[in-house]
Amino acid sequence: MSTTTSLYFHFPFCTRKCNYCAFYSVPWASEAQKDAYLDALKTQALSFGETRPVPSVYFGGGTPTNFGVSRLTDLLCFVREHFSLTPDVEITLEANPADVSPADLQTLRNAGFNRLSIGMQSSDDALLKSLGRRHTFADTRATVEAAREAGFQNLSLDLLFALPGQTLPGLETSVRDALSLCPEHISAYSLQLEEGTAFYQTRETLSFPTEDEEEAQYDALCSLLANAGYRHYEISSFAKEGFRSRHNLRYWDRGDYLGIGAAAHSFWNGKRFSNVPDLKAYLASPLTANDYKKAERIDETEAWEETVMLGLRTDEGIPASLVSSEHISRLVSLGLLAQKGDHVALTERGWRVSNAVIGQLLL
Amino acid sequence: MYDIKKIRNFSIIAHIDHGKSTLADRLLEYTGAVASRDVEEQLLDNMELERERGITIKARAVRFAYKADDGETYELNLIDTPGHVDFGYEVSRSLTACEGAVLIVDATQGVQAQTLANAYMAVDNDLEILPVINKIDLPSADTEMAKHEIEDIIGIPAMDAPCISAKMGINIKDVLERIVTDVPAPKGDPEKPLQALIFDSYYDSYKGVVVYIRVMEGKLSVGDTVRMMHTGAEFEVVEAGTLNAFSLDKRETLYAGEVGYFTASIKSIGDTTVGDTVTLRDAPCAEPLPGFKKVQPMVFSGIYPADGSKYGDLKEALEKLQLNDASLVFEPETSVALGFGFRCGFLGLLHMEIIDERLEREFNLDLITTAPSVIYELVLNDGTVLHVDNPSNYPDPTLIKEARQPMVKASVITPTEYVGPVMQFCLDRRGIYLDMKYLDTTRAELLYEMPLNEIVYDFFDTLKSKTKGYASLDYEPIGYRKSDLVKLDILLNGEMIDALSFIVFSDRAYARARKIVEKLRDNIPRQLFELPVQAAIGGKVIARETVKAMRKDVLAKCYGGDITRKKKLLEKQKEGKKRMRSFGSVQVPSEAFMAVLKMDDDQ
The missing domain is CATH 3.20.20.70 (Aldolase class I)
Structure with a gap:
C-alpha cells in the first residue's frame, strides 16, 4: 500500500x-x-x-x-x-x-x-x-x-x-x-x-x-x-x-491516486474505480456518481499483470523475475527487450509494439 | 392380418428438390396415416439440417394403409432413400427392399443427373418404375416435355404418368392407385428360413440399435435368436414391429414381404451393417442376400477444435454422431500445428460437410477442418503397395515407384448454353472426355473420367456457379489410375506445418502453392519479427511470401491514470490466445487456418 x-x-x-x-x-x-x-x-x-x-x-x-x-x-x-x-x-x-x-x-x-x-x-x-x-x-x-x-x-x-x-x-x-x-x-x-x-x-x-x-x-x-x-x-x-x-x-508505479471530477479514474487502497463521464450526473451527486461500490480489490494475478504492463511503459522496466526467462531471452534476441541489471525494459522498438510484447509476457 | 398380396413396398426417387419429401408427406396425409396438422413439413426428413438443405441423409421408412378403388385395403411401406451421390450404396439397399419406385420428375426442370442415376439404380434392382410429374401448379411447368424426357432419356413409358402437385395436394390419389395397381406384391414364403435385409438402423438410448428390415423369406419373431450373416453377430430379438409415422407399432412376428423393425439390445450400430442379411441362428438360410458391400470412406480430413481445450467435447460429439452413422469413421490424430484432433473418413464431400456442420451446430463446436484428401495408392520401389489418406503419411518421393489416384466417372447434366464453360471446367480439373449426349434441345449430359480429388476439391460448388445453379452432378468410382503426384508442404518460419500439407497433381502444384502462401500471408497477423511463408516439395521451396514484422501496436495514451483500455486489451488478447496455435515463436490464430483451408480459390 x-x-x-x-x-x-x-x-x-x-x-x-x-x-x-x-x-x-x-x-x-x-x-x-x-x-x-x-x-x-x-x-x-x-x-x-x-x-x-x-x-x-x-x-x-x-x-x-x-x-x-x-x-x-x-x-x-x-x-x-x-x-x-x-x-x-x-x-x-x-x-x-x-x-x-x-x-x-x-x-x-x-x-x-x-x-x-x-x-x-x-x-x-x-x-x-x-x-x-x-x-x-x-x-x-x-x-x-x-x-x-x-x-x-x-x-x-x-x-x-x-x-x-x-x-x-x-x-x-x-x-x-x-x-x-x-x-x-x-x-x-x-x-x-x-x-x-x-x-x-x-x-x-x-x-x-x-x-x-x-x-x-x-x-x-x-x-x-x-x-x-x-x-x-x-x-x-x-x-x-x-x-x-x-x-x-x-x-506506472501503481502508486495511489484519487481522481476527482466527472470521468476521473482512481486507484486507491487496492481498488480501481471511476466517476461517471456525465457532468450533470456528477453535479447531482458527486459522492455516488461512481462505481466505487462495484469495484473489487485487485487480486494478486491482476496486480502482477498491472505491474508488468504498466511497469514496461517506463525505461526502468520491471524486475526480470516477474516474467519467464524464456520469453525474456527470445524478446531480447529480437531487440524488443533489454536487460538492465535485475530489471528488463522495453527498447524503443519494443515500445512501438508494446501491446504484443506485453501480451506474450503475460499469457 | 397378413396377406402378402396386399403389401406394396416402394420408394420415392428424385433429383434433389424435385419434391420427394413433399410427396411422401402428402401420401401419409391423404391416407390418414397422419393428420394434416401433424405434417409439419416433410416428416421423413427429421433432421433439422436435412430440412434446411432439402436433402434426405438417412433413409427412413413408414407403413400406412390405403383403401383402394377396388375396395381392398392395402398395406403400403414407403422406404425413403438418401438423396445424394455420397450415399449411393445406402440408396441401392433401400431399393432392394422394394418392388417399385415412384420416380418424381419436376415439370419445370425435367430429367436431371440424379433422376438418371436413381432411375438406373431402380432398373438394376428390377423395380417397377412409376413416373410422376410434379409441380404442375407452377407457371413454368411443362408436363409434356417432362414426359418426353422420361421416355427418351430413361426409356420407360410415361405418357400416362400422374401429373401432380405435391405441394398443393393435386392428384395425390392417382399416385396411390398406381402404386396399388402397378407395383407388384412382394414374393416370399413365410415358411422358408428367415432371410431379411437390413436397410437402415439407428441408435436409441433405451432400446439399443433399432434395425430396419425387409423380410424377404421366412419370418422373424420376438424371442428368436438371429444372426447377422456378414458380421456374424448374434442377438435375441426383444421387440419387433412395423413403422408408423410417429411411432413403432409392436408385433410378435414379421412375415415375408413385410417391412418393419426389431430391437435386440444391440449396443453398436457397427453390428447392424446396412445390406447385411438377418437369419435365424438355429435355422439359417442357405446364403445371404446378394449385393452386400462394406462401405468404405472415400474422403478424409482432420477435424480439430479451434479452441484446443475442446478436444474432449469433439470426441464425445463424434461418438454420438457415429451411433447413428456407421459410415463415419474417425481415429485420434495429432498435428504439430493444430494439436489434438481426429482423422475422419467420409463417404463423400457432402457427407463431410454434413458432419462438420452438425458438429458445429448441434454440439456448438468451432472447428478447423483440414483439406479433404482421397486415398492414394502408392507402389514403392520394393514393390509394397501403400494406401495413404493423410498427407502426413506420404513417403519420401524417392521411395515411390508409382503413384495412383482414385478416378470416378462423372456425369454432368447442364443446359446446352453452358456446355462450353462446363467442358472447359472439366478439362481444368483434369477430366478426360468420354461422351456427350443431348438429352433434348436444351440440355446435354457430359461424361468425364475424372480424379476423385478434383471432385472433392470444391467441384460441385464451382460447377453450380458456372452454370447459374442449373448443372447437376453424379459420379461413381471406377478404380485407380497412375498419376503424377507430389506432396506439397507449407513452412512457416522454416517449420513445416503438417496440417497444411496436401497431395496434388504435380502440374497443379505451383499454382496451388502460390495461392496458399498468399492466403497465409494475408491471414496471418503480423508477428514481432518478419515471418517467411514457404511452400515446398520434398525440401525444395517453390513459392515464398513474407508476413512483415509488426511495426506498431501500442496504446500511447493512458490519460489521467485510466488504464481500463489496457486491461480490456489484455482480456481480448487472452480470449484470442485460446484460439491461437503456437509453434516455435510463431502464433497463428485458428481463423487463419480456416481461411486457408476454405477452398474457394476458383471463384
Whole structure:
C-alpha cells in the first residue's frame, strides 16, 4: 500500500472539441455550472478522508484553463488547506495556449502551480487549424515566455505526430520549434484514430501517414530529442534530467491516486474505480456518481499483470523475475527487450509494439 | 392380418428438390396415416439440417394403409432413400427392399443427373418404375416435355404418368392407385428360413440399435435368436414391429414381404451393417442376400477444435454422431500445428460437410477442418503397395515407384448454353472426355473420367456457379489410375506445418502453392519479427511470401491514470490466445487456418 496519495482533478470543459479527441468533455457550461462543479470537486475530494502525504497534484482535462483562473486558484488553496502536500509537491496544470494571459500565469504561479503542461501539438499553424485547435504556434511561444516570466521552472509541451497531412520534415520542424522553447519535458503522442471523433467521421477523406512514414517520424522524434538531452523515460514522455513527471510516473508505479471530477479514474487502497463521464450526473451527486461500490480489490494475478504492463511503459522496466526467462531471452534476441541489471525494459522498438510484447509476457 | 398380396413396398426417387419429401408427406396425409396438422413439413426428413438443405441423409421408412378403388385395403411401406451421390450404396439397399419406385420428375426442370442415376439404380434392382410429374401448379411447368424426357432419356413409358402437385395436394390419389395397381406384391414364403435385409438402423438410448428390415423369406419373431450373416453377430430379438409415422407399432412376428423393425439390445450400430442379411441362428438360410458391400470412406480430413481445450467435447460429439452413422469413421490424430484432433473418413464431400456442420451446430463446436484428401495408392520401389489418406503419411518421393489416384466417372447434366464453360471446367480439373449426349434441345449430359480429388476439391460448388445453379452432378468410382503426384508442404518460419500439407497433381502444384502462401500471408497477423511463408516439395521451396514484422501496436495514451483500455486489451488478447496455435515463436490464430483451408480459390 502506498504511503502517499496523488490527486487528479478533471475538468471536462472545452470551448470546442478537437477533431482527434475522444475524451469526455462538454462544449459549453454556464458560470453557475462551473461554480457548482467547483463545489462538487471539493465535496468529493473531502469525502475520502485521505490523510496521507500528497506528492503530486494534477489539474487535467478537457481544458482546465477554460474553468477560470480564479476557480483554479480557489481549488488549489482548498487542496493546500485540506491535504498535506509534501514540501517538494509537483502541481501541474494543463494549459491551452489560447486561454492564458501573462497575468493569469502570474496568478497561477503565485497560487502554487509549479508545472505547466502546454498543449502545443505542432508548430504548423495550418495543421493546428486542421486539428481544431484554437491557437497558433505564436500563442504557444508567448505562453512559454510568459510562464518563464511568471517563474515556472518546469514546463512540458505536448506534441502530436502521425497526423493527417503531416510530413516528416514538418514533424522535424515542430520538434525543433518545440526544442527552441527549451521545455523541461515533452510528451509526444502518435495520433490514434478514435471512434466518435471528427477525424473518424471524415477518415475516408484524410491522408494518414503510411506505416513507414509514421515509423520515420517516430524515429526522427526520438533521435532529435535524444540529441537535445532529453531522456525517453516512458512510451510517450521525454524529460531533461530531474524533470520526469512525478504524477504520471505514479500511474506506472501503481502508486495511489484519487481522481476527482466527472470521468476521473482512481486507484486507491487496492481498488480501481471511476466517476461517471456525465457532468450533470456528477453535479447531482458527486459522492455516488461512481462505481466505487462495484469495484473489487485487485487480486494478486491482476496486480502482477498491472505491474508488468504498466511497469514496461517506463525505461526502468520491471524486475526480470516477474516474467519467464524464456520469453525474456527470445524478446531480447529480437531487440524488443533489454536487460538492465535485475530489471528488463522495453527498447524503443519494443515500445512501438508494446501491446504484443506485453501480451506474450503475460499469457 | 397378413396377406402378402396386399403389401406394396416402394420408394420415392428424385433429383434433389424435385419434391420427394413433399410427396411422401402428402401420401401419409391423404391416407390418414397422419393428420394434416401433424405434417409439419416433410416428416421423413427429421433432421433439422436435412430440412434446411432439402436433402434426405438417412433413409427412413413408414407403413400406412390405403383403401383402394377396388375396395381392398392395402398395406403400403414407403422406404425413403438418401438423396445424394455420397450415399449411393445406402440408396441401392433401400431399393432392394422394394418392388417399385415412384420416380418424381419436376415439370419445370425435367430429367436431371440424379433422376438418371436413381432411375438406373431402380432398373438394376428390377423395380417397377412409376413416373410422376410434379409441380404442375407452377407457371413454368411443362408436363409434356417432362414426359418426353422420361421416355427418351430413361426409356420407360410415361405418357400416362400422374401429373401432380405435391405441394398443393393435386392428384395425390392417382399416385396411390398406381402404386396399388402397378407395383407388384412382394414374393416370399413365410415358411422358408428367415432371410431379411437390413436397410437402415439407428441408435436409441433405451432400446439399443433399432434395425430396419425387409423380410424377404421366412419370418422373424420376438424371442428368436438371429444372426447377422456378414458380421456374424448374434442377438435375441426383444421387440419387433412395423413403422408408423410417429411411432413403432409392436408385433410378435414379421412375415415375408413385410417391412418393419426389431430391437435386440444391440449396443453398436457397427453390428447392424446396412445390406447385411438377418437369419435365424438355429435355422439359417442357405446364403445371404446378394449385393452386400462394406462401405468404405472415400474422403478424409482432420477435424480439430479451434479452441484446443475442446478436444474432449469433439470426441464425445463424434461418438454420438457415429451411433447413428456407421459410415463415419474417425481415429485420434495429432498435428504439430493444430494439436489434438481426429482423422475422419467420409463417404463423400457432402457427407463431410454434413458432419462438420452438425458438429458445429448441434454440439456448438468451432472447428478447423483440414483439406479433404482421397486415398492414394502408392507402389514403392520394393514393390509394397501403400494406401495413404493423410498427407502426413506420404513417403519420401524417392521411395515411390508409382503413384495412383482414385478416378470416378462423372456425369454432368447442364443446359446446352453452358456446355462450353462446363467442358472447359472439366478439362481444368483434369477430366478426360468420354461422351456427350443431348438429352433434348436444351440440355446435354457430359461424361468425364475424372480424379476423385478434383471432385472433392470444391467441384460441385464451382460447377453450380458456372452454370447459374442449373448443372447437376453424379459420379461413381471406377478404380485407380497412375498419376503424377507430389506432396506439397507449407513452412512457416522454416517449420513445416503438417496440417497444411496436401497431395496434388504435380502440374497443379505451383499454382496451388502460390495461392496458399498468399492466403497465409494475408491471414496471418503480423508477428514481432518478419515471418517467411514457404511452400515446398520434398525440401525444395517453390513459392515464398513474407508476413512483415509488426511495426506498431501500442496504446500511447493512458490519460489521467485510466488504464481500463489496457486491461480490456489484455482480456481480448487472452480470449484470442485460446484460439491461437503456437509453434516455435510463431502464433497463428485458428481463423487463419480456416481461411486457408476454405477452398474457394476458383471463384
